[in-house]
Amino acid sequence: MKHTLLRHSSRALLLALAGLGFTHTATAEVSRGALMATTCYACHGTDGRSAGAIPSIYGYPPEIMIAQMKAFRDGTRPATVMDRHATGYTDEEIKLIAEYLSTLR
């Protein structure tokens, strides 16, 4: 009984919304990895596809991305600016960014 009521009120609301022209329902989820990865795009291009002299990071296998970020962070890989960026992220954050970037097609 309770469920039926809920269903009815739900339908009524959706109908009311449709009447207002509100056909859009948000379905996407912006994940933490996705949002963090967007911070790379300013220099490395949208989705990591660089438009100029800065290297592209599109299509990097996650394990290579993780290894390189950690090497920038601990100074074993020389850098002009990436050392200053990599030190801003934890292991978990680097993993989230790398895994998100690897999902891009």
Next chain:
Amino acid sequence: MEQMSRRNFLRALGAGGAATALAACGTLPDGRKGKAQVVVIGGGSGGATAAKYLKRFEPGLRVVLIEPNARHHTCYGSNWYLGGLTRMENLEQTYGALRDRHGVEVIHDTVTAIDRDTHTVHMAGGERLGYQKLVVSPGIDFRYEAVEGYSAAVAEEIPHAWKAGPQTVTLRRQLEAMPDGGVFVMVAPGNPFRCPPGPYERAGMVAHYFKQHKPRSKIIILDNKESFSKQGLFMDGWKQLYGDMIEWVPSSQGGQVERIDAATRTAYSDGGLTRFRADVLNFIPPQMAGSIAREAGLTAETGWCPVNQLNFQSEMDPDIFVIGDACIAGQMPKSGHSANTQGKTAAAAIVRAMANQDMLALSTVNTCYSLVGPEYGISIAAVYRFTDGTITGVPGSGGVSPADAGPNFRRQEARYAQGWYDSITSDIWG
């Protein structure tokens, strides 16, 4: 099935709050009956990024970008033009990709008013548009009255050139017309202001031009503060490339300009006791949030817009997000890069709010490249977190280029400065 209904019900309830607000104002004035979902005011670095990323995060969303100009000239890179390294056309951005590739509706008009009660934006052309959420990215306006003798009218002859466009061209022409041995005086504002390293990059770029074409000339920076961004790197670079051509005068030593005499191109400080006579005078006034933010009541007494620094939601209105130079964003500088990363953050916050999800942990960054010379680049970088209600740099990260770096490093950063420009402009308008 029952679970589905429950989820839909919750979703509908979430959207219902906003729908009710729209229903309260009846049919939307634009005649498109409640379909406008997110309106973005301003097509600069912040607004254009927000519009693009709203569509990327949620392609089903209707996003309308309102921007007066069909072409936008980036402020970043405009010093390179002054130095003769690039042309104005190379700084020009347009809105075709936002419209055609990303599905943003672009309206070229000026917003004259934001009616927060009815969630309606009014435009100079007479059109009105309803919104569910509004992103305000108006950039800066100048406090012309802050110094005696300066005004919007005077700025036509004594350019600020702090918004890229006709003023930038005016300043370049004045520098070209200046005889060898002349004096270029720049007045740099106190904090906070758009592009903290900008005045000092400009000094280097003008010096580069002088060194080639009028090497006996002099550059004086009158500064309304005691220190500046990347100061050690800039001063070291100036000395290496330009000898003693550039002189920097801090506020305590006569740099605090109080009056301008446009007719004689003279800047006065120390109660009129100290004066600097220029052949070309470039006055960069103190600044505040763009007028539409002030008129809509989104600013604090400081002239800037206070926001929730987790998601850029205005402290004055929960349905408005303010990004870019106009907002107060903790330790983030007023830069194009900051505006870009803030636009993405606000877009994520809006899309998540519409799906009844809490905002994620803040993740923003900034990288400002500056050229001291064509082959001499320096940078400052930071990674930010939301800590105790404000945006702060992650301890142990960020900072400036190393002081002891050699010429290869500087050359590499000069290449990356152009690479940064190419990538960020494609990330925003491409």
